[in-house]
Amino acid sequence: MKAALQDAGFSALIALILALPLAGLVTTPNEAYQLTLVFHPWPVAAMTIGAFLIRLLWLKLPRFTLPKARGFGSWSLVLVALLPLLTGRRGLDIGLLVLTYLMLATGLNIVVGLAGLLDLGYVAFYAVGAYTTALLTTEAGFGFWTALPVAGLFAAFAGLMLGIPVLRLRGDYLAIVTLGFGEIVRVVLINWQSFTNGADGISGIPYPRLFGLDFSRAGSASVFRLFHLPFDRLARQMWFYILALVLTLLANVVVARLRRSPLGRAWEALREDEIAARALGLNPTRLKLAAFTTGAFFAGLAGAFFAARQGFVSPESFTFMESALVLAIVVMGGAGRQLGVIWAAIVMIGGFELVRGFAEYRMLIFGLALVAIAVARPGGLIATRLPSVRLGWVKSDP
Amino acid sequence: MSSLLEVEALTLRFGGITALDQVSFQIAPGRIAALIGPNGAGKTSLFNCITGFYRPTSGIIRLHEQSGPRELQSMAQTEIAARARLARSFQNIRLFGAMTCLENLLVAQYRHHGPGALPSLLGLPRARATEAATIRRGKELLERFDLLPFADVAARTLPYGAQRRLEIARALATEPILLCLDEPAAGLNEHESVELSERLAGLRDEGLTVLLIEHDMGLVMRIADQVIVLDVGRKIADGPPGRVKADPRVIAAYLGDAAA
Numbered sequence: 001m002k003a004a005l006q007d008a009g010f011s012a013l014i015a016l017i018l019a020l021p022l023a024g025l026v027t028t029p030n031e032a033y034q035l036t037l038v039f040h041p042w043p044v045a046a047m048t049i050g051a052f053l054i055r056l057l058w059l060k061l062p063r064f065t066l067p068k069a070r071g072f073g074s075w076s077l078v079l080v081a082l083l084p085l086l087t088g089r090r091g092l093d094i095g096l097l098v099l100t101y102l103m104l105a106t107g108l109n110i111v112v113g114l115a116g117l118l119d120l121g122y123v124a125f126y127a128v129g130a131y132t133t134a135l136l137t138t139e140a141g142f143g144f145w146t147a148l149p150v151a152g153l154f155a156a157f158a159g160l161m162l163g164i165p166v167l168r169l170r171g172d173y174l175a176i177v178t179l180g181f182g183e184i185v186r187v188v189l190i191n192w193q194s195f196t197n198g199a200d201g202i203s204g205i206p207y208p209r210l211f212g213l214d215f216s217r218a219g220s221a222s223v224f225r226l227f228h229l230p231f232d233r234l235a236r237q238m239w240f241y242i243l244a245l246v247l248t249l250l251a252n253v254v255v256a257r258l259r260r261s262p263l264g265r266a267w268e269a270l271r272e273d274e275i276a277a278r279a280l281g282l283n284p285t286r287l288k289l290a291a292f293t294t295g296a297f298f299a300g301l302a303g304a305f306f307a308a309r310q311g312f313v314s315p316e317s318f319t320f321m322e323s324a325l326v327l328a329i330v331v332m333g334g335a336g337r338q339l340g341v342i343w344a345a346i347v348m349i350g351g352f353e354l355v356r357g358f359a360e361y362r363m364l365i366f367g368l369a370l371v372a373i374a375v376a377r378p379g380g381l382i383a384t385r386l387p388s389v390r391l392g393w394v395k396s397d398p
Numbered sequence: 399m400s401s402l403l404e405v406e407a408l409t410l411r412f413g414g415i416t417a418l419d420q421v422s423f424q425i426a427p428g429r430i431a432a433l434i435g436p437n438g439a440g441k442t443s444l445f446n447c448i449t450g451f452y453r454p455t456s457g458i459i460r461l462h463e464q465s466g467p468r469e470l471q472s473m474a475q476t477e478i479a480a481r482a483r484l485a486r487s488f489q490n491i492r493l494f495g496a497m498t499c500l501e502n503l504l505v506a507q508y509r510h511h512g513p514g515a516l517p518s519l520l521g522l523p524r525a526r527a528t529e530a531a532t533i534r535r536g537k538e539l540l541e542r543f544d545l546l547p548f549a550d551v552a553a554r555t556l557p558y559g560a561q562r563r564l565e566i567a568r569a570l571a572t573e574p575i576l577l578c579l580d581e582p583a584a585g586l587n588e589h590e591s592v593e594l595s596e597r598l599a600g601l602r603d604e605g606l607t608v609l610l611i612e613h614d615m616g617l618v619m620r621i622a623d624q625v626i627v628l629d630v631g632r633k634i635a636d637g638p639p640g641r642v643k644a645d646p647r648v649i650a651a652y653l654g655d656a657a658a
Contacts, residue, residue: 254519257518257519257521258519260518261518261519261525262504262508262518262529263518265497265501265504265505265508266505266508268494268496268497268501268505269494269497269502269505272493272494272495272496272497273492273493273494273495275488275492276488276492276493276494277494277505278475278476278479279449279451279475279479279485279486279488279492280479280485280505280506280508280509280568280572281476281479281480281508281509281572282479282505282508282509283476283480284476285476385496385497385552387497387498387500387501387550388497388501389498389500389501389504389533390498390500390549390550391500391533391537391540391546391549391550
């Protein structure tokens with residue numbers, strides 16, 4: 001206890017030294033419009049005492065551990081997934097955003113978490129999926145459901161195209177090249193005026209339909225007109241939300257099964273030790289391309305959904321910030337762990353939206369949250385790796 | 399008697415340095431051959447040539463498989479690993495650390511059972527059967543190498559000796575006819591080293607051919623049927639352990655010329 005008190009006292013001292021000039025002294029104009037330094041003791045005292053108490057609690061409080069009960073994670077997730085349906089417009093908006101990022105993070109988890117390839121340009125595939133959907137629906141008369149798989153495939157193809165030149169790169173170098181690739185796609189979208197309509201973007205993307213019916217205000221296929229109901233924006237939001245939930249669930253099931261397949265184990269082997277993997281006859285080239293392609297496919301699906309929900313796409317939605325955010329979700333969740341990634345998406349994107357009110361402090365809070373996770377749980381929210389197979393799962397007799 | 403591995407006039411140069419100079423030898427099937435020599439003699443270089451990690455400057459490496467002879471010297475490393483039935487371990491252990499022992503052994507079997515992503519994604523019966531078969535094979539190997547208690551434990555958390563055993567088990571999971579081990583006894587205590595030689599002798603008795611680099615002379619003399627001695631890139635002796643031990647050139651290489 002004495003050591004903790006000393007440690008906390010030291011923290012308080014540092015806080016005091018910092019707080020004195022930063023918060024304690026304020027330049028204030030007097031009656032003669034001259035600037036004078038006025039000493040404010042209360043903020044200084046508050047920060048010093050605050051630092052002391054936070055440090056003391058940090059040292060003395062039992063460490064936060066996740067509940068061990070089996071199934072707890074899954075059940076609480078079901079509740080969280082249903083919550084937005086009950087909380088009205090704002091809850092649905094946040095839920096939709098969380099799900100969109102979760103779709104992206106699920107795909108990126110293949111590349112970064114399983115195959116161990118650091119990809120900083122993931123947003124490029126998101127953009128390819130979104131623009132494919134936008135162009136197919138507005139120019140070529142596709143509906144959302146026909147455009148969706150095409151968007152996924154186009155994005156997967158883009159993943160393959162990125163994968164080929166970067167096969168020999170690892171770590172930092174790979175990160176730099178993928179970063180460049182992400183920017184190239186965005187710049188092309190801005191400048192290829194005749195095809196992508198440049199910075200103005202593409203609008204008028206039709207909403208996804210449900211069995212041929214849509215949720216538009218008016219129109220021949222409107223659900224509301226057909227059933228003589230008053231137009232309800234919330235119903236449309238709910239439809240989007242359920243659609244996003246289904247897509248995200250699908251992506252998660254596919255990735256979970258992939259992880260347990262020979263391909264998934266080969267990816268993890270590649271991440272753990274490429275030389276040993278090669279010595280065992282695994283083909284790193286094919287594995288890396290498969291990772292980039294599969295990961296990009298899911299980004300393409302997320303992009304298609306994004307385009308259809310917004311009804312509008314522009315290059316502005318596909319900045320490096322998006323790549324960074326998705327990567328942060330994957331890393332903070334615990335690379336490779338899907339449950340962790342899901343929670344990270346909920347906490348980070350949901351939390352991000354909840355503090356939208358304090359616009360100017362948003363990034364500050366976000367940064368602090370990142371630092372806090374990095375310090376408290378360096379391996380991510382859920383850092384322990386779950387084996388893809390256990391000996392006990394298999395019947396011993398052939 | 400026909401040989402399993404034939405190396406003919408193998409030369410490897412890095413710029414002006416000759417790492418291997420006209421090295422030739424043969425290993426008969428079902429034998430344990432030990433490759434020894436002072437540090438820098440070219441043992442690991444030779445290993446890397448055979449397993450394709452280096453491409454030799456000249457010379458021939460021929461592996462006699464059931465389907466016929468296969469020349470390895472011009473094949474890419476991935477090709478050798480995927481096609482030729484030889485497997486290797488590494489001097490500094492290279493396991494898939496975060497993965498469990500069982501998973502390590504499953505990965506090693508994939509060159510035969512190909513990562514058929516779609517069938518296993520859909521859970522087709524064929525994929526399940528393959529998976530069950532690879533797990534059974536993994537379990538056999540775990541039993542054989544006394545690793546069963548560690549089956550579901552991350553490989554990097556294993557004790558050192560168990561990690562060494564897992565490396566050999568993983569190499570065996572690829573079903574090789576030639577097993578190349580780079581210093582398998584490094585860091586093992588006397589008891590573990592004896593245990594290892596019993597295991598290797600057991601594998602040989604089942605018909606496997608083993609080529610190993612080893613500094614542990616006790617182990618070499620116990621189990622090797624043939625000892626090949628390298629010194630500064632040249633082969634200086636080759637024969638049964640008793641004869642090689644008495645060879646004046648070998649003694650000179652190890653202890654310096656004055657001793658000979």
